[in-house]
Amino acid sequence: xTGADTSPQKEPPPQRLLAEVLVPGxxxxxxxxxxxxxxxxxxxxxxxxxRIADVRHPExxxxxxxxxxxxxxxxxxxxxxxxxxxxxxxxxxPTAIVMHEPDAILLxxxxxxxxxxWPTPVAVRLDSGQFPxxxxxxxxxxxxxxxxxxxxxxxxAEIKT
Amino acid sequence: MSLSLNEQERTxxxxxxxxxxxxxxxxxxxxxLGAPRLIPIASAHxxxxxxxxxxxxxxxxxxxxxGARVVVRSTLNVGALDLTGCSRGRLEEPARGMARRMMDxxxxxxxxxxxxxAPYQAGHRPxxxxxxxxxxxxxxxxxxxxxxxxxxxxxxxxxxxxxxxxRAPDCGLHRPENRGARLVFDLRKLPVAFTRSxxxxxxxxxxxxxxxxxxxxxxxxxxxxxxxxxLKAFGAAAASTGEVGLFHIAGVTPEAPDxxxxxxxxxxxxxxxxTDQMARDAQVRLSTAESVDRVDAVAIGSPHLSAxxxxxxxxxxxxxxxxxxxxxxxxxxxxxxxxxxxRRKALEAAGVVVVADTCVxxxxxxxxxTGGVLMTNSGKFAQYAPGNTGYAVLYGSMAECVxxxxxxxxxxxxxxx
Numbered sequence: 001x002t003g004a005d006t007s008p009q010k011e012p013p014p015q016r017l018l019a020e021v022l023v024p025g026x027x028x029x030x031x032x033x034x035x036x037x038x039x040x041x042x043x044x045x046x047x048x049x050x051r052i053a054d055v056r057h058p059e060x061x062x063x064x065x066x067x068x069x070x071x072x073x074x075x076x077x078x079x080x081x082x083x084x085x086x087x088x089x090x091x092x093x094p095t096a097i098v099m100h101e102p103d104a105i106l107l108x109x110x111x112x113x114x115x116x117x118w119p120t121p122v123a124v125r126l127d128s129g130q131f132p133x134x135x136x137x138x139x140x141x142x143x144x145x146x147x148x149x150x151x152x153x154x155x156x157a158e159i160k161t
Numbered sequence: 162m163s164l165s166l167n168e169q170e171r172t173x174x175x176x177x178x179x180x181x182x183x184x185x186x187x188x189x190x191x192x193x194l195g196a197p198r199l200i201p202i203a204s205a206h207x208x209x210x211x212x213x214x215x216x217x218x219x220x221x222x223x224x225x226x227x228g229a230r231v232v233v234r235s236t237l238n239v240g241a242l243d244l245t246g247c248s249r250g251r252l253e254e255p256a257r258g259m260a261r262r263m264m265d266x267x268x269x270x271x272x273x274x275x276x277x278x279a280p281y282q283a284g285h286r287p288x289x290x291x292x293x294x295x296x297x298x299x300x301x302x303x304x305x306x307x308x309x310x311x312x313x314x315x316x317x318x319x320x321x322x323x324x325x326x327x328r329a330p331d332c333g334l335h336r337p338e339n340r341g342a343r344l345v346f347d348l349r350k351l352p353v354a355f356t357r358s359x360x361x362x363x364x365x366x367x368x369x370x371x372x373x374x375x376x377x378x379x380x381x382x383x384x385x386x387x388x389x390x391x392l393k394a395f396g397a398a399a400a401s402t403g404e405v406g407l408f409h410i411a412g413v414t415p416e417a418p419d420x421x422x423x424x425x426x427x428x429x430x431x432x433x434x435x436t437d438q439m440a441r442d443a444q445v446r447l448s449t450a451e452s453v454d455r456v457d458a459v460a461i462g463s464p465h466l467s468a469x470x471x472x473x474x475x476x477x478x479x480x481x482x483x484x485x486x487x488x489x490x491x492x493x494x495x496x497x498x499x500x501x502x503x504r505r506k507a508l509e510a511a512g513v514v515v516v517a518d519t520c521v522x523x524x525x526x527x528x529x530x531t532g533g534v535l536m537t538n539s540g541k542f543a544q545y546a547p548g549n550t551g552y553a554v555l556y557g558s559m560a561e562c563v564x565x566x567x568x569x570x571x572x573x574x575x576x577x578x
Contacts, residue, residue: 022193043548047214078296078316079213085318086214104193105316111189112220112318115182 016148017130019141022102023110025122027143028095030068031153032134035059038073041080041106050092068139069094072128074103084109088118096121096141100128164192170199170328179227183325190319191330200331204287205235205324206280206304208296209317210267211523212241212252212260220318221266224325229270231324236275236285238297240264241524244276245496245517247505248488251525260524270321276518277492279393279465281308284494289415292335294323298405299464299541302396305407307389309415311335314406334406340416341425342409344373345432348382355440356382359558362391363540365435366398368443372433375404379423381411390467397464398540447543447556450534453573456555457533459483459566460521462490463541470559471495475508477563483512484569487562488527490520512566522549536571538562 036058039045044054050065065087074080084106087093097110102125113120124145138150166174166188174184191199209217241252241260252260268274275283281303287293287310295304295312304310313333315323323329333339346369348356355361369378392414399405409417417423461474466489474489489508496517499505505515514526521527522545527535535552537543538559546554557565557573564572 023189078208078298078314080316081319082209082213082217082317085216085220089214089216089219102193104190105319107193108186108190108316108318111186113216115186116216116220116223 016146017126019098019124019126019145019147021122021145022099022125023107023114023120023123024143025096025110025114025120027141028068028121029138029140029150030066030095032070032137032139033059033062033064033067033094034070034131034135035072038075039071040075040077041083042077044075045083045087047083047086048090048092050087064094065092067094068096068098068134068141070098070128070131070134072100072131074099074106078105080106081108081112085112088113088120094121097123098126098131098141098147099123100126164188164196165198173326179224179229180325182227183224183229183322184328186318186322187326187328187330191332194330194332196330196332198331199328200292200335201327202233202294202323202329203291204233204285204293205231205320206238206285206293206295206297206300207235207267207272207320207324208238208315209321210237210240210264210272212256212263213317215259217317218259218263218266221263221270221321224321225266225269229325231271231321232327233324234285235272235324236277236280236283237267237272238280238300239276239278239519239523241519243516243518245493247496248514248516248526250519251529267321270325272324275492275494277465277494278463278520279467279492282389282393282465282467282494283492292329294320294329296320298400299393299397302400302405302407303393305334306396306409306414307392311340314404340377340407341427342377342379342417342423343427343430344376344378345420345429346373346378346380347432347434348380350434350436351382351440352437355437359560360444360538362387362395363398363538364440364444364447366395367402367447367540367544368435368439369395369408370399370401370403370405373399373403373405375406377407377409379409379411379417379420381420383410383413386413390470393464394540398544401541401544444556447540448554449547450553450555453555453571455534456485456536456565456569456571457530457552458485458527459487459536459562460490460527460542460546461487461538461559461562462516463520463522463539465520466491466495468495468498471499473559474513474563475504477560478508478511478513478567481511481567483566485566486512486514487566488514488516488521490516493517522546527552536562536565
């Protein structure tokens with residue numbers, strides 16, 4: 001039940017972070033999808049395709065399938081776990097989930113998928129203040145919780161301070 | 162604080178069978194929830210047998226194949242199919258077959274085929290102060306609030322895992338220190354004519370959920386126990402507009418013999434004085450239909466109708482024929498008495514469609530009608546019907562619902578101007 005605790009051997013290079021692993025899973029690579037608002041998986045994400053179905057959500061129409069999904073927050077629904085389990089089974093889950101706060105109900109979908117023996121994405125915790133670094137990039141999330149940018153796929157929006 | 166399991170729990174979790182799988186699911190959830198330990202539970206109400214996709218069916222069948230059985234009394238919430246045959250849903254193959262397999266699997270795990278969202282009116286009433294693992298938002302609220310048993314909001318997979326392991330994470334509403342009210346919801350300014358009306362409880366519930374959310378609140382200004390059906394309507398509406406898990410009513414609910422006790426002898430952090438205008442606005446918000454010139458169907462029974470509510474329906478219909486169908490959702494605990502003396506047949510002859518084991522917002526039963534208008538007296542149906550059925554909602558009392566069904570058009574006063 002316990003994941004391997006690998007500590008970094010040296011100072012991580014720039015744009016590489018070590019996040020807390022919430023639920024162990026397979027390392028993932030994919031385009032980052034950084035949501036700009038919390039989402040309810042139940043009713044908000046189509047369990048058949050992974051498309052964001054909530055018309056009021058800013059990223060409505062985008063798909064979470066195959067992405068590194070950055071979640072600033074989740075809106076509780078007791079069926080969120082069922083949606084995530086269905087996405088894992090039908091191959092439309094994100095390749096990794098990066099959450100600002102752990103949501104036990106959502107992550108239960110991954111816990112159950114692991115018990116079923118299905119390959120599951122790793123889920124890690126990272127402060128949402130770090131999310132903009134990864135927008136517009138292909139990101140690699142390691143099984144140890146490391147997050148790094150593989151390459152940029154578009155120009156990141158300039159962050160004004 | 163990190164989770165620690167006792168020796169028995171560790172031994173079970175280390176196994177290869179499906180009871181081990183259930184224990185690991187509970188333990189992993191407890192770890193994510195920050196619970197320091199697991200606690201024994203006295204019963205469960207399982208919401209996980211409603212079909213959302215094949216993965217849920219496969220999970221339940223895996224539990225069955227691995228030899229799991231529930232170790233505490235476990236009632237089942239609604240499924241996606243009416244297994245009594247009273248109504249016929251539109252769910253098509255292959256989903257229909259998978260939904261059926263799912264319902265069968267949960268029965269094989271030892272769960273009672275109660276198939277109702279009102280288990281507390283079907284003989285499942287856990288003792289005051291006992292820890293239980295209940296799913297279905299309205300059942301959770303009723304269990305905590307009206308019965309004083311202790312449960313968090315258990316969802317798919319975790320509910321059955323708790324029932325198989327007999328354990329739940331020790332956190333949230335299981336802990337007495339989290340059950341005191343921190344907010345007062347004051348009804349004393351409302352006109353008596355409104356608070357005594359049939360729609361007061363669902364309307365005020367929808368307002369309460371929206372304003373209070375997951376904070377524990379105490380309602381003041383209720384003179385006498387309004388009855389289980391009123392508390393049921395209030396809690397269901399509240400849990401459909403906010404993440405309400407527990408409310409108190411001073412002088413009514415078991416953990417609130419008086420206001421000071423409900424507040425745990427502390428000062429409330431917030432007080433909300435409900436005005437006549439707020440109540441009227443909340444009532445208006447329950448309707449989404451743009452005009453009140455048509456009604457295509459009427460649906461009542463969310464949560465499932467009690468025996469007393471069916472009797473009231475029969476009295477209101479009073480032998481007349483309905484011009485549009487009225488879907489009356491209830492459980493087997495009520496259906497049995499309706500079958501015994503031909504009352505179901507009489508209701509159906511009048512134009513009522515009795516729906517058992519399920520309801521019209523969780524599975525497609527209503528005719529697929531774009532732009533249809535559904536009238537209901539349920540705050541919970543009013544909240545979910547537009548998204549789940551595509552029908553616009555017209556909210557009214559049960560009497561208005563029946564009169565509209567008889568007339569074939571809204572017989573509807575609406576909120577006083």
